[in-house]
Amino acid sequence: MTARSKNIKVITGNTAAAYAVLRCRPDVVSAYPITPQSELVEQLAKFHADGLLDCEYVAVEGENSAQNVACAAVMAGGRAFTATSSYGLVYMYDTMLQTSGYRAPLVMVNVNREPPGIHAVYSGQQDMICTRDSGWIQIVVENCQEILDTIIMSYRLAEDYDIQLPVMVNYDGYYLSFLAESVDIPEQEDVDRFLAPLKEQPQRMKLVAGAGTGCGSHGIGMGFVEYRKKHMAAMERSKELWDKIDQDFKNEFGRGYGGQIESYRCDDADIVLVATGSAVGTARTVIDAKREQGIKVGLVKLRFFRPFPVEKLCHILKGKKAIGVLDRSICFGWNCGPVFQEVCALTRHIGIMPMLSFIDGLANMDITKEHISGMVDEIYKASQNKPYQELTWLP
Amino acid sequence: MGLKKEEKYIYKYEACWSDGNNPLLCLNTGDWRTSRPVINNEICNGCGICMTFCPPQCISIKDDYFLINLGFCKGCGICAKECPKKAITMTQEGDYADDCKI
Amino acid sequence: MAEKLNKLPKVTEYFCDEDQFSPGNACCPGCIMELNLRLVSKIMGKDSILLGTPGCSAPTIHGQNDRAWHKHSYYACVMTGVASSATGLARYYKKAGIDATIVCHTGDGCAQDIGIQTISGAAERNENIIYICYDNEGYMNTGVQRSSATPYGAATSTTPVGLKSIGKTTNSKNMPMIMAMHDIPYVATATLSHLEDYAKKLTKAKEMVKQGFVYLHVFCPCTVGWKVKPDSSITVCRAAVQSNYFPLWEVGNGAYRITQPVAKPKPINEMLKLIGKFNHLKDQEISVLQQQSDNRFSILQALCSIRA
Ligand SMILES: Cc1ncc(C[n+]2csc(CCOP(=O)(O)OP(=O)(O)O)c2C)c(N)n1
Ligand code: SF4
Numbered sequence: 001m002t003a004r005s006k007n008i009k010v011i012t013g014n015t016a017a018a019y020a021v022l023r024c025r026p027d028v029v030s031a032y033p034i035t036p037q038s039e040l041v042e043q044l045a046k047f048h049a050d051g052l053l054d055c056e057y058v059a060v061e062g063e064n065s066a067q068n069v070a071c072a073a074v075m076a077g078g079r080a081f082t083a084t085s086s087y088g089l090v091y092m093y094d095t096m097l098q099t100s101g102y103r104a105p106l107v108m109v110n111v112n113r114e115p116p117g118i119h120a121v122y123s124g125q126q127d128m129i130c131t132r133d134s135g136w137i138q139i140v141v142e143n144c145q146e147i148l149d150t151i152i153m154s155y156r157l158a159e160d161y162d163i164q165l166p167v168m169v170n171y172d173g174y175y176l177s178f179l180a181e182s183v184d185i186p187e188q189e190d191v192d193r194f195l196a197p198l199k200e201q202p203q204r205m206k207l208v209a210g211a212g213t214g215c216g217s218h219g220i221g222m223g224f225v226e227y228r229k230k231h232m233a234a235m236e237r238s239k240e241l242w243d244k245i246d247q248d249f250k251n252e253f254g255r256g257y258g259g260q261i262e263s264y265r266c267d268d269a270d271i272v273l274v275a276t277g278s279a280v281g282t283a284r285t286v287i288d289a290k291r292e293q294g295i296k297v298g299l300v301k302l303r304f305f306r307p308f309p310v311e312k313l314c315h316i317l318k319g320k321k322a323i324g325v326l327d328r329s330i331c332f333g334w335n336c337g338p339v340f341q342e343v344c345a346l347t348r349h350i351g352i353m354p355m356l357s358f359i360d361g362l363a364n365m366d367i368t369k370e371h372i373s374g375m376v377d378e379i380y381k382a383s384q385n386k387p388y389q390e391l392t393w394l395p
Numbered sequence: 396m397g398l399k400k401e402e403k404y405i406y407k408y409e410a411c412w413s414d415g416n417n418p419l420l421c422l423n424t425g426d427w428r429t430s431r432p433v434i435n436n437e438i439c440n441g442c443g444i445c446m447t448f449c450p451p452q453c454i455s456i457k458d459d460y461f462l463i464n465l466g467f468c469k470g471c472g473i474c475a476k477e478c479p480k481k482a483i484t485m486t487q488e489g490d491y492a493d494d495c496k497i
Numbered sequence: 498m499a500e501k502l503n504k505l506p507k508v509t510e511y512f513c514d515e516d517q518f519s520p521g522n523a524c525c526p527g528c529i530m531e532l533n534l535r536l537v538s539k540i541m542g543k544d545s546i547l548l549g550t551p552g553c554s555a556p557t558i559h560g561q562n563d564r565a566w567h568k569h570s571y572y573a574c575v576m577t578g579v580a581s582s583a584t585g586l587a588r589y590y591k592k593a594g595i596d597a598t599i600v601c602h603t604g605d606g607c608a609q610d611i612g613i614q615t616i617s618g619a620a621e622r623n624e625n626i627i628y629i630c631y632d633n634e635g636y637m638n639t640g641v642q643r644s645s646a647t648p649y650g651a652a653t654s655t656t657p658v659g660l661k662s663i664g665k666t667t668n669s670k671n672m673p674m675i676m677a678m679h680d681i682p683y684v685a686t687a688t689l690s691h692l693e694d695y696a697k698k699l700t701k702a703k704e705m706v707k708q709g710f711v712y713l714h715v716f717c718p719c720t721v722g723w724k725v726k727p728d729s730s731i732t733v734c735r736a737a738v739q740s741n742y743f744p745l746w747e748v749g750n751g752a753y754r755i756t757q758p759v760a761k762p763k764p765i766n767e768m769l770k771l772i773g774k775f776n777h778l779k780d781q782e783i784s785v786l787q788q789q790s791d792n793r794f795s796i797l798q799a800l801c802s803i804r805a
Contacts (some may be wrong), residue, residue: 212415216573
């Protein structure tokens with residue numbers, strides 16, 4: 001560990017994200033306010049106004065433009081940042097497909113909030129689920145410190161010459177966006193050093209006036225197929241690299257998150273609960289309590305949602321007696337949670353075992369210790385070959 | 396599991412980039428033509444109006460005359476219509492069938 | 498003869514570069530949107546960056562796989578994001594200290610309908626970009642549907658003429674005026690029958706973009722969609738100017754000016770009869786169009802008189 005850590009502040013998740021962006025020195029920041037992300041945009045505007053953040057701050061007229069500005073700035077060769085939530089995310093969806101198709105290494109924050117349909121200005125991960133096939137790397141984080149650290153790591157991943165993909169960092173609205181925690185804000189020179197390896201890499205393609213480079217040519221026939229294949233291959237490569245970046249970060253700053261997933265007391269566990277986001281903190285406490293009662297339960301915190309950490313999960317989940325998955329969103333058409341459905345797809349590698357879907361925490365409903373305790377009991381029941389309920393809606 | 400990493404690819408770019416220094420894409424738009432402009436150099440006063448209005452810009456100056464590049468002339472007839480001296484006539488492309496060397 | 502070739506039309510004096518486009522591209526015969534692109538290329542120069550969008554200019558601006566139709570650098574946008582993508586480029590280049598002329602080239606459907614929000618936003622932020630809208634009064638690339646630029650009475654594939662329909666029943670948007678009301682450094686209308694006038698405006702645009710947003714609205718008949726003979730598109734442009742249906746004007750820093758005043762405007766019918774999409778119109782409908790055109794012209798005249 002080379003970096004000094006001393007700058008501890010009690011700040012909200014949004015502010016932590018703003019500090020991360022400040023440290024990453026983007027060239028262009030474009031964003032449009034939306035609850036619960038607004039504080040982040042305001043904070044960046046303030047940094048800019050105070051002369052701390054030396055960037056072009058574009059106060060756009062809508063999220064669609066925010067995404068376009070950021071994507072174009074990245075394709076021109078710059079580093080850009082944007083942030084949104086819910087309706088904003090789906091409003092920029094057309095350009096998100098372009099951003100990933102152009103392989104623009106953009107980093108974006110999405111503060112999870114229930115998306116359109118039934119109006120809800122509440123937390124929920126459905127917005128992220130709506131965009132899961134957009135070709136973006138999607139990361140979900142658990143606490144304010146992790147927000148800050150993950151944004152910094154995300155630039156290392158997105159802009160890596162071998163990857164060149166946009167990254168969406170997701171954190172739960174309200175639960176994290178407005179939660180004040182003590183956060184260690186790294187020094188500028190330490191972050192500069194952490195991001196410096198990017199400068200030693202070959203230059204990615206950029207749009208240069210007069211050079212005759214054209215960005216966004218029609219993929220015709222095999223061209224289209226090839227770019228799709230390359231996109232998918234880069235996605236696959238990002239998994240290993242993310243683990244490495246996490247390790248590098250740990251070496252530098254003393255904080256690591258396990259890369260694609262973090263497993264907690266899984267090694268000797270019979271049953272495992274898979275969860276994402278802020279609920280993981282609560283789950284950890286419950287797991288500890290259940291262990292004391294003698295239930296051999298483990299916890300997997302999913303950080304990568306896209307690409308899906310297939311190999312890592314298979315390694316951990318193989319041979320377990322039952323698996324439960326906690327979702328803060330729903331998967332229409334499959335009558336379960338989306339992450340659950342993805343975990344089910346692992347059975348072709350890990351074999352068949354009872355799998356249980358829990359849908360909880362929609363629209364700011366708290367995911368309580370009692371809820372999670374109930375989940376663990378149900379998973380345990382399933383592991384004992386007793387009848388169990390495959391889908392449970394809580395509360 | 397996963398994709399093979401060593402793929403043989405046709406294109407050198409990771410994504411949809413094109414390079415204007417490669418030979419440009421080009422259609423033989425002359426093939427679309429059904430009528431052919433013919434300039435009467437006796438009447439032409441050299442004003443160059445046909446040249447400026449030609450949408451594919453395929454009229455150029457050759458020696459002392461204007462020359463139409465029939466490889467790309469789409470036969471729209473704007474030159475003939477705009478020529479103040481009426482020095483250009485549109486003739487049926489079929490009349491040149493004998494010129495085709497197949 | 499060499500002597501006579503010396504007096505080439507004046508428009509050529511404004512060219513600062515060769516035409517960068519491939520000689521054979523996919524525009525229909527007689528489509529003057531192609532002429533427009535080539536003119537823009539010559540006057541803006543090779544180093545300008547073109548932004549395009551789905552539409553008839555897309556097959557000409559955006560390449561295929563690793564090959565291009567021209568030697569400009571270009572950036573392909575979604576229809577909703579042209580002015581905002583241009584903003585992204587302009588802002589990054591500004592931050593990086595790079596000099597670049599950024600030229601958006603889209604149809605009216607993009608500029609006035611689906612993309613109007615981003616244009617308006619970019620204009621309000623006064624970004625340093627040039628936006629050229631070629632106005633062919635409809636969505637031509639998707640098969641000649643109506644747009645907000647389609648005039649009253651015009652037949653299109655979504656405003657067809659029928660027993661109970663005379664074509665489009667509402668007026669078009671006065672887009673150049675909408676842009677002028679954004680108080681941006683420079684707005685102008687132009688058309689391809691008046692090439693020298695247009696060339697001057699393009700040259701001016703290149704200068705004015707240093708101060709901020711520049712919007713050019715170019716009247717650009719579509720031979721296929723308007724049912725105009727391929728050789729007549731320039732004639733239609735001229736008739737539109739001479740009937741004050743499409744007056745040529747500019748506004749720079751608040752001063753309005755008609756650049757090609759017409760001494761004796763012709764009745765609008767002179768233009769309409771050249772265009773197939775208006776063929777079905779009766780006198781009554783024609784007078785509605787005439788009235789609308791007169792109204793717009795008098796507003797323009799009033800604006801021009803403010804500082805005159
Ligand atoms: C978001 C979106 N909606 C619809 C389309 C389909 N589309 C392609 S071209 C076009 C019409 C474009 O009209 P305009 O901008 O006027 O250009 P023109 O075709 O007239 O040159 C449309 C609607 C699209 N590409 N993107
Ligand atoms: S459809 Fe109309 S606008 Fe499009 S290329 Fe053809 S003539 Fe030009």
